[in-house]
Amino acid sequence: MAADVFMFGEMAPLVDEVHKEAFPASLVEVTEGYKGRAHVPIVSPKLNGLSERSRQEAVWEVLRAELGDLAQAVSFVIAWGTDELR
Numbered sequence: 001m002a003a004d005v006f007m008f009g010e011m012a013p014l015v016d017e018v019h020k021e022a023f024p025a026s027l028v029e030v031t032e033g034y035k036g037r038a039h040v041p042i043v044s045p046k047l048n049g050l051s052e053r054s055r056q057e058a059v060w061e062v063l064r065a066e067l068g069d070l071a072q073a074v075s076f077v078i079a080w081g082t083d084e085l086r
Helices: 008-022 052-073
Strands: 038-044 074-081
Touching: 008 038, 008 052, 038 052, 052 074
Parallel strands: 038 074
Antiparallel strands: none
8 A cells, every 4th residue: 555645845834824823822843754744743832731642632633624634644743731841
C-alpha cells in the first residue's frame, strides 16, 4: 500500500491558520514530515489542566472539523498546556 504524498507548502498555512483561530494566544509550529505530511506541536493556555489524551483529542477535533479529509495530511500532533512548561 503506497502512502499518499501531500503538498506541504499548500497545506501548512491552512493547518497553521486553523490552529491559531481555535487556540488563540498559542504557539503553533507546522513542520514538514514524511511525504509532505505536517507535524504540529502546539502550546496553548486553552489546553491547561487537560490530560494528555484530552489535549490530543481537542487538537484533532479541530483538525477534522475544519479540514475534513485534509486532516489526514497531519501525521503528528503534540499538545501542551502553558502550565506544563514551567
